[in-house]
Amino acid sequence: MNIRAQPIRTTCPYCGVGCGVLARPDGEGGLDISGDPDHPANRGRLCVKGAALAETLRPDGRLLTPRIHGRVADWDSALDMVARRFQETIAEHGPDSVGFYVSGQLLTEDYYVANKLMKGFIGSANIDTNSRLCMASSVAGHRRAFGSDTVPGLYEDFEEAELVVLVGSNLAWCHPVLYQRLAAAREKGLGPRVVVIDPRRTATCDLADLHLAIKPGGDAALFNLLLAENERRRACDGIFLPHVSGLQEALHAARATDPAMTGLEPEDLARFLEWWIDTEKVVTVYSQGINQSDSGTDKVNAILNCHLATGRIGRPGMGPFSVTGQPNAMGGREVGGLANMLACHLDIENKAHRDAVQYFWQAPAMAPGPGLKAVEMFRAVEEGRIKALWIICTNPAVTMPEADRVARAIEGCDFTVVSDMMEQTDTTRLAHVLLPATGWGEKDGTVTNSERRISRQRPSQPRRGEARDDWRILADVGRRMGWENAFGWNSAAEVYAEYAALSGVAGGLGSDFDISAHAGITSAEYDALEPFLWPQSSRKRGGRFFGDGRFHTPDGKARMVPVTARAPQPLCPAYPFRLNTGRVRDHWHTMTRTALSPRLSRHMAEPYLELHPQDAAELGLQPAELAEVDSPHGRAILRVLVTDRVARGHPFAPMHWTGETAPSGRIDALVPWLTDPLSGQPASKSAPVAIRPFAAGWFGFALAARAFRPDCAYWARASLPGGMQAELAGRAPPADWGEWAAAMFGLTSEPLTISDRARGMQRLGFVEQGRLAAALFVAPEPVALSRSHVAGLLGAEPGPGMLAGRAGADQPDEGATVCACFGVGVNTIARAIAEQGLVTVESVGAALQAGSNCGSCRPEIRALIERCLAGSGNPAKEPTVFDAGESLILSRDIPADDRKHASDHAN
Structure with a gap:
C-alpha cells in the first residue's frame, strides 16, 4: 500500500509575511507544496512564489564544494584559510579592518552566530545586512519614537480596522497574502476602507477606495498636514497624550508644511484627512516607498506622530505597521545583525548593555560602539580600510546602490569570502574563497515575520553536495580562530537556546525582546516548536505593544519628533x-x-x-x-x-x-x-x-533545450519547461546568422532557415535527433510572435509551421501569462470573457481558476474584462482575442492602434 509521506511544517523563504508551508516529499526527490492551514500568518494561503517553491529546488547552478581561487577544495583547507587570513588581517590592521555583510534571508541562528563572532570575539561592529536596504529607516523611526525597534500591532489588525492606509506599499505584489487577507475581509462586508498612497498606480490600487497619487517625496508633508489637522479639529487623544512627549514641537513643524508639497488635489487631500480623523480604528501600513529615501526616518516618524497624538496604537484594529521585505529581516533586527544594534534589542552605545552581553558570552573583545553601515562598509572596502570581507547569503554586486562601483570594490579587496548556495552570481565571481551553504528545504532554524511571529524552518530535502548551514560554517571559523568553547554548538537547537537565554538578560535590562521561556529548550521541543509571537517570558507573552502607554524610553513616554518635510534633491538638465x-x-x-x-x-x-x-x-x-x-x-x-x-x-x-x-x-x-x-x-x-532610445540594428528571440549565454548588446534570459529563452538586441547584425546562432547554442548542426532579406527577417531552427533543439527569430523591430506557442514546440518533432511563430487556426494561442498560479494566458481569459459572457473577476475564476489562488493577478483580470467589454458591444457573440503573444502587462494602457508594437516581451 502506498502511504503518502507526512508533510513537513516549515516557513516560506520569501517576503516578511512569514507564511506557513506544508512540504510533503513526493517520493521522487521533490516536494508537493501547499499552504499550512494552521499557521496564523497565512491560514493556508500562498502566493504564486510560495506555491512554486518545489520548482526552485533544481540542482542547476548549485555550489557543491568549497573553492579557493576558483579551484575545488576541501572544507578544512577552505576554513583554515578563512580563519588564518582574518586573524592575520586583525593582527596587522586591527578588528575594524574586517567586515561581515549578511542577509535577511539567513535564519536567526545563523544571524546570532555571525553577530556573536564579529561583535563579541573579533571585537568590531562591522557587521551589516542587506536589510539595511529595505527597513533600516523603520528601525530608526521606531527607536526614536518608542525607545525600541518594536512593531506594535498584529496582522489581525488589518481585518479589524475600519480604515487601512497603505503608503509606499504595493501589497498586492510584494506581500500578496496580506493583500489577500485584506481583500477577503472586504468581500465579507466587514473589511475596512482602503487608501493607497503611491505615486504609481499599482496593482494594490485595485482594492483602494481612494488612490492618492502623491508627488514623489511628499509623504512626510502629507502626514504633517494630518497631524496639524488632528490638532485643529481637537482630535488628539487627551487621555493618551500624558504618555507622549514632544507634541508641541512636532505640531510647530507640522503647521509650517505647505500642502503643495503633496501634489494632491485639494478635494482628495480633504477626503483623506476626513477619513483618517473621523475613523477610530486606523492601521497605517508602510514599506519601501517610505523607507528607501534620504529622509526615510523622518517619514516614518511623521506617520508615528499621527498615531501617537491620537492614541491609535497598540489596540485592536489600529496602529502603524511596517511590513518587511525579507523572510527574516525582523530576526536580524532582533539578533543585532545591524551595525548599530546589539543582540536582543539592546543598545550597542549603552555600556551597561555591552557589558552584560560581553559577560554572558564571556567575550574577549566587545565592540565598543556602532560599526559601518552597508554603504559605509563598501566605501571602506573601496578605500582599503576593510581588507578582509565575508559576504553571506546575499548579492551586493547587484543590489547595492552604485552596484558597479561596489563590484569593483569587492574585486579589489585583499581577501573576500562568499558563502552562497549558488556557484555563479555577480558576487561569487569576485571571491577568493567560496563556501557552499544550504538553502531553503535544507536549512534548520527559525525566522521572525513582520508581526513578531517566530516560526520554524525545517529541512525537507537532503543537502546538495557538501553544503553546510551558515551558522555551522561561522562556528567552524570561530573555533579555528581560537574560541572553541564559545562556538561549540552541535545543533541549531543549541544556538537557539543560548539566544533565548541571552534574551532573558536583555529582558532584565528592560528590553522588549525576551523569549527566555525557551532558554532551556530541548532538541525535541525545538523540533516541535509552534509559531509564536514574542515576547515569551515570565514578564509578558505575545500580544500588542504600547496600548498601555508604556514605552522603552528613559521616562517611559513615547517621543513625538518634529519633522520638516523636504522635497527630493533637485534634478539637473543632464539627468531630467x-x-x-x-x-x-x-x-x-x-x-x-x-x-x-x-x-x-x-x-x-x-x-x-x-x-x-x-x-x-x-x-x-x-x-x-x-x-x-x-x-x-x-x-x-x-x-x-x-x-x-x-x-x-x-x-x-x-x-x-x-x-x-x-x-x-x-x-x-x-x-x-x-x-x-x-x-x-x-x-x-x-x-x-x-x-534615450537604444539604437538597435536588430531584435531577436531565441530558445533552446539547454542553457545558453548570448553575446550581444542586450539580452535577457529566462527559464522554460525543458529549456531557456532569451530576448536579444544588437547594434549591427553578425555576418552570418547561422554561425552566430550555432555558437550561441553550442550546436554543430546546420539550421533550417527562413529568410526575408527585404524585410530584414531571419528564422532559424536547429534540429537534433529529430527534435527541435533551438530556434532564433530575428527582425529589424521587436519580434512579434507567440512566445508561448514557440516554447511549446521545443523538443518536439519539426512540423511545417515550426518557424511560423504562431499557432495555426486550429490551435488556440493562450497568449502571455496573466495568472501564474494556474498558467492561464491573456487570450484564454479574453476568449472566456467573450464566449461565456463573463463580466466579473469571480466569474473568470470560477471558469478558469485564474485569480482564485493568490489573487495578485485580479487587477489585471479586471482590466482585461473592462477592455474586452469596451471593445465589443456583445462579448458573447463577438470574441476579443489579443494579438498572438500580446502581454496584458505591457499593453493594457496602449491605444489599440499601437498594439502591433506590444509583442509579449514579458512572457
Whole structure:
C-alpha cells in the first residue's frame, strides 16, 4: 500500500509575511507544496512564489564544494584559510579592518552566530545586512519614537480596522497574502476602507477606495498636514497624550508644511484627512516607498506622530505597521545583525548593555560602539580600510546602490569570502574563497515575520553536495580562530537556546525582546516548536505593544519628533528623470531561486521601464522598444512599457535582473550612494537619470533545450519547461546568422532557415535527433510572435509551421501569462470573457481558476474584462482575442492602434 509521506511544517523563504508551508516529499526527490492551514500568518494561503517553491529546488547552478581561487577544495583547507587570513588581517590592521555583510534571508541562528563572532570575539561592529536596504529607516523611526525597534500591532489588525492606509506599499505584489487577507475581509462586508498612497498606480490600487497619487517625496508633508489637522479639529487623544512627549514641537513643524508639497488635489487631500480623523480604528501600513529615501526616518516618524497624538496604537484594529521585505529581516533586527544594534534589542552605545552581553558570552573583545553601515562598509572596502570581507547569503554586486562601483570594490579587496548556495552570481565571481551553504528545504532554524511571529524552518530535502548551514560554517571559523568553547554548538537547537537565554538578560535590562521561556529548550521541543509571537517570558507573552502607554524610553513616554518635510534633491538638465525602483509580482531579489521556475518567469521575463506616454513621445520611444537609461553611476538597457500608471518624469524599473539573467538590466547600478543620515538606508526610489532610445540594428528571440549565454548588446534570459529563452538586441547584425546562432547554442548542426532579406527577417531552427533543439527569430523591430506557442514546440518533432511563430487556426494561442498560479494566458481569459459572457473577476475564476489562488493577478483580470467589454458591444457573440503573444502587462494602457508594437516581451 502506498502511504503518502507526512508533510513537513516549515516557513516560506520569501517576503516578511512569514507564511506557513506544508512540504510533503513526493517520493521522487521533490516536494508537493501547499499552504499550512494552521499557521496564523497565512491560514493556508500562498502566493504564486510560495506555491512554486518545489520548482526552485533544481540542482542547476548549485555550489557543491568549497573553492579557493576558483579551484575545488576541501572544507578544512577552505576554513583554515578563512580563519588564518582574518586573524592575520586583525593582527596587522586591527578588528575594524574586517567586515561581515549578511542577509535577511539567513535564519536567526545563523544571524546570532555571525553577530556573536564579529561583535563579541573579533571585537568590531562591522557587521551589516542587506536589510539595511529595505527597513533600516523603520528601525530608526521606531527607536526614536518608542525607545525600541518594536512593531506594535498584529496582522489581525488589518481585518479589524475600519480604515487601512497603505503608503509606499504595493501589497498586492510584494506581500500578496496580506493583500489577500485584506481583500477577503472586504468581500465579507466587514473589511475596512482602503487608501493607497503611491505615486504609481499599482496593482494594490485595485482594492483602494481612494488612490492618492502623491508627488514623489511628499509623504512626510502629507502626514504633517494630518497631524496639524488632528490638532485643529481637537482630535488628539487627551487621555493618551500624558504618555507622549514632544507634541508641541512636532505640531510647530507640522503647521509650517505647505500642502503643495503633496501634489494632491485639494478635494482628495480633504477626503483623506476626513477619513483618517473621523475613523477610530486606523492601521497605517508602510514599506519601501517610505523607507528607501534620504529622509526615510523622518517619514516614518511623521506617520508615528499621527498615531501617537491620537492614541491609535497598540489596540485592536489600529496602529502603524511596517511590513518587511525579507523572510527574516525582523530576526536580524532582533539578533543585532545591524551595525548599530546589539543582540536582543539592546543598545550597542549603552555600556551597561555591552557589558552584560560581553559577560554572558564571556567575550574577549566587545565592540565598543556602532560599526559601518552597508554603504559605509563598501566605501571602506573601496578605500582599503576593510581588507578582509565575508559576504553571506546575499548579492551586493547587484543590489547595492552604485552596484558597479561596489563590484569593483569587492574585486579589489585583499581577501573576500562568499558563502552562497549558488556557484555563479555577480558576487561569487569576485571571491577568493567560496563556501557552499544550504538553502531553503535544507536549512534548520527559525525566522521572525513582520508581526513578531517566530516560526520554524525545517529541512525537507537532503543537502546538495557538501553544503553546510551558515551558522555551522561561522562556528567552524570561530573555533579555528581560537574560541572553541564559545562556538561549540552541535545543533541549531543549541544556538537557539543560548539566544533565548541571552534574551532573558536583555529582558532584565528592560528590553522588549525576551523569549527566555525557551532558554532551556530541548532538541525535541525545538523540533516541535509552534509559531509564536514574542515576547515569551515570565514578564509578558505575545500580544500588542504600547496600548498601555508604556514605552522603552528613559521616562517611559513615547517621543513625538518634529519633522520638516523636504522635497527630493533637485534634478539637473543632464539627468531630467527621477527613477523609481521596486519589485515585480513573481520574482524575488536577484532571482537565484525564482529564475529556476519557468512558471515564475512567464509573467515578466525581462527588465522593463515604465514610461509615461508623453515622456515616451518626447523621447521618440515606442512600446516594446529598448531604452538606454543612464545615471552618473551606471547604465542600463530596458524594454519600454508605455503607461500612465507612472507620472510624467517619474519612470519605474524593477530591480531583480543580474549579470546572469540580463547584464544590462542591473538597475541598482544607476542608484546613487545617497542615504538617510540617521538610518543609513539608501534612497532607491529617486535616482536622477537620462533616457534615450537604444539604437538597435536588430531584435531577436531565441530558445533552446539547454542553457545558453548570448553575446550581444542586450539580452535577457529566462527559464522554460525543458529549456531557456532569451530576448536579444544588437547594434549591427553578425555576418552570418547561422554561425552566430550555432555558437550561441553550442550546436554543430546546420539550421533550417527562413529568410526575408527585404524585410530584414531571419528564422532559424536547429534540429537534433529529430527534435527541435533551438530556434532564433530575428527582425529589424521587436519580434512579434507567440512566445508561448514557440516554447511549446521545443523538443518536439519539426512540423511545417515550426518557424511560423504562431499557432495555426486550429490551435488556440493562450497568449502571455496573466495568472501564474494556474498558467492561464491573456487570450484564454479574453476568449472566456467573450464566449461565456463573463463580466466579473469571480466569474473568470470560477471558469478558469485564474485569480482564485493568490489573487495578485485580479487587477489585471479586471482590466482585461473592462477592455474586452469596451471593445465589443456583445462579448458573447463577438470574441476579443489579443494579438498572438500580446502581454496584458505591457499593453493594457496602449491605444489599440499601437498594439502591433506590444509583442509579449514579458512572457
